[in-house]
Amino acid sequence: MNITENIKYIGVNDKTIDLFEGQYEVPNGVSYNSYMIVDQKIAVMDTVDVRKTEEWLDNVEIALCGRVPDYLVVSHMEPDHSASLKAFMQKYPSATIVGNEKTFNIAERFFGDIFKNKHVVKDGDELVLGAHTLKFVFAPMVHWPEVMFSYELSEKVLFSADAFGKFGALDCDEDWTCEARRYYFNIVGKYGATVQSVLKKAAALDIKIVCPLHGPVLSENLDYYIGKYNVWSSYLPEDKGVTVAYASIYGNTKTAAEKLAVELENKGVKVSLFDLARCDLAEAVEDAFRYDKLVLASITYDGGIMPVMEDFINHLKIKNYQNRTVAFMENGSWAPMSGKLMRASFEAMKNITFAESVVTVKSAVEAQAEQQITALATELSK
Ligand SMILES: Cc1cc2nc3c(=O)[nH]c(=O)nc-3n(C[C@H](O)[C@H](O)[C@H](O)COP(=O)(O)O)c2cc1C
Numbered sequence: 546m547n548i549t550e551n552i553k554y555i556g557v558n559d560k561t562i563d564l565f566e567g568q569y570e571v572p573n574g575v576s577y578n579s580y581m582i583v584d585q586k587i588a589v590m591d592t593v594d595v596r597k598t599e600e601w602l603d604n605v606e607i608a609l610c611g612r613v614p615d616y617l618v619v620s621h622m623e624p625d626h627s628a629s630l631k632a633f634m635q636k637y638p639s640a641t642i643v644g645n646e647k648t649f650n651i652a653e654r655f656f657g658d659i660f661k662n663k664h665v666v667k668d669g670d671e672l673v674l675g676a677h678t679l680k681f682v683f684a685p686m687v688h689w690p691e692v693m694f695s696y697e698l699s700e701k702v703l704f705s706a707d708a709f710g711k712f713g714a715l716d717c718d719e720d721w722t723c724e725a726r727r728y729y730f731n732i733v734g735k736y737g738a739t740v741q742s743v744l745k746k747a748a749a750l751d752i753k754i755v756c757p758l759h760g761p762v763l764s765e766n767l768d769y770y771i772g773k774y775n776v777w778s779s780y781l782p783e784d785k786g787v788t789v790a791y792a793s794i795y796g797n798t799k800t801a802a803e804k805l806a807v808e809l810e811n812k813g814v815k816v817s818l819f820d821l822a823r824c825d826l827a828e829a830v831e832d833a834f835r836y837d838k839l840v841l842a843s844i845t846y847d848g849g850i851m852p853v854m855e856d857f858i859n860h861l862k863i864k865n866y867q868n869r870t871v872a873f874m875e876n877g878s879w880a881p882m883s884g885k886l887m888r889a890s891f892e893a894m895k896n897i898t899f900a901e902s903v904v905t906v907k908s909a910v911e912a913q914a915e916q917q918i919t920a921l922a923t924e925l926s927k
């Protein structure tokens with residue numbers, strides 16, 4: 546597959562992986578992208594996960610058309626992109642491995658002291674391949690310390706590492722935004738500030754094509770994708786709406802959460818409802834960031850909150866959740882205190898506005914709780 550006349554796609558699809566990065570459901574698989582720039586010198590851009598080494602090496606060989614690669618550029622040392630490094634070096638011992646100081650520090654931790662034939666680059670350095678020239682744009686902590694983008698000057702192609710990546714194999718037909726957003730907030734989310742810095746660097750480049758390490762190559766409407774990354778990395782809500790996430794055992798807290806959802810929808814508010822024990826937690830994290838308001842409903846559980854709710858709140862905390870309005874619905878048969886406990890976790894987060902209305906259920910939803918639900922729906926719909 547050709548991206549341009551001289552830039553070829555040599556990546557692979559993985560549709561058999563059960564969980565990406567050990568925790569993310571990927572119903573449509575994932576792609577590990579790799580590219581080849583063919584010029585007087587040939588540069589291979591990144592390798593792939595160990596699950597697909599052989600298939601990738603075949604792709605490399607076919608694309609080489611009998612030639613030998615001069616360079617392998619390593620933009621990211623996470624093993625979904627670097628695990629086939631050693632196999633590549635064994636097959637093409639004359640190729641020079643291109644990375645920065647941090648790339649090789651990490652690479653040696655994975656592979657030992659095998660990098661004799663290496664070219665260490667600094668931020669802004671250029672590598673001439675012939676008519677093509679790669680300029681290295683460091684993107685530290687997007688989302689590992691060694692990450693660097695490569696910008697090809699003649700064809701204006703940005704090799705963007707994990708940035709602009711999405712879940713889903715390349716042959717699946719699905720919306721970019723939903724799966725790119727789930728990828729972004731769960732994998733990169735903590736590093737909004739560093740994404741903002743690299744977006745500023747990228748703004749100085751004239752970009753025609755973006756080649757990420759996962760998901761489709763982007764060549765149209767680039768302002769749309771860059772705009773999304775700008776909103777996501779600044780932690781601003783993307784859409785108006787309420788994410789309602791509940792943790793319930795016998796169904797009463799669930800009933801309360803569903804009643805709230807119906808009342809909100811009746812007022813024209815967009816609602817995204819999650820049963821935290823059964824949903825894909827990564828989807829709930831995604832929507833918590835997408836919308837401007839969040840409602841958490843949990844039973845009181847052994848004097849605390851239900852473990853799935855604790856887990857969810859912890860995910861939000863790790864990913865730097867901020868700038869949202871948050872409300873609570875609690876339940877408990879003898880001493881309901883989950884509302885107070887959930888609130889305490891959010892007090893340490895930046896710029897959280899707490900709704901005044903709190904819903905307290907004392908086992909089953911009765912008249913007083915119903916009034917509180919209505920009051921909360923009214924407050925959140927304003
Ligand atoms: C394992 C377990 C621990 C619980 N711990 C508490 C508690 O510490 N305080 C309390 O008031 N209720 C506690 N409860 C009771 C539930 O919070 C209460 O019955 C609630 O109404 C259940 O809501 P649900 O119908 O949504 O599951 C506990 C229930 C279970 C099963």
Ligand SMILES: [Fe+2]
Pocket residue numbers: 621623688707
């Ligand atoms: Fe990564």
Ligand SMILES: [Fe+2]
Pocket residue numbers: 623625626707758759
């Ligand atoms: Fe990746």
